[in-house]
Amino acid sequence: MDVREKQKALVIRTWDLMRPNLGNLSVRFFTAILDDIPEAKDMFHFLKDGVDDPQNNHKLRTHALAVFKLLLTNPLPQTCNSAVRLQENGHLALPDDALKKLGLIHLDGGVKDSHFEVMREALLATVREAVGGQWSDELSVAWAAAYDKLAYAIKMRMKE
Structure with missing residues (x-):
């Protein structure tokens, strides 16, 4: 099995481990960013309005879960599927209109390049927490590579 296939298998396996707890994990991801x-x-x-602690904010919970479930395909979410396909051929599996929308949302929201690094670290920490003792350097590299490719594609759409 080549490196890309192994990374693909790692991303799929860990996504499957995370799936039952996506609600809590997605809030942890956003809380880490905040x-x-x-x-x-x-x-x-x-x-x-700053009234609620972000972890207790129902609207954040709903939004966070929606982001994690964004563009679900069966059996993998398209973001995970995109990461896997990026490993295979260097092209995103997300439809171009979805990438444009993600780029516009991030641009309109004022997301900066430096924010993508924070999101990357938050994602890796979330995955690390989700898989516990199964976390490894190899798993970190697989998820980091997947995130980096997706973030790059979103940044390119933000510049259009």
């Missing part, structure tokens, strides 16, 4: 970039609260209309 902890590192507190001003990011202003990017979400439902957090601007």
Whole structure:
């Protein structure tokens, strides 16, 4: 099995481990981002009032879960599927209109290049927590590569 196939298998296996707890994991992901970039609260209309602790904010929970389930395909979410296909051929599996929408949302929200690094670290920490003792350097590299390719595609759409 070549490196790309092995990374693909790792991403799929860990996604399957995460799937039953997506609600909590997605909130942890967003909370980690907000902890590192507190001003990011202003990017979400439902957090601007600052009344609720983000972890207890129902609207954030709903949004976070929707993001994690964004563009689900069967049996893998398209973001995971995209990561896997990127490993295979270097092209995104996400439809171009979905990428344009993601780019526009991130551009309109004021997302900066530096925010993508925070999101990357938040994702890796979320996956690490989800898989516990199964976490490894190899798994970290597989998820980082998948995220980097997706983030790059979104950034390119933000520049259009």
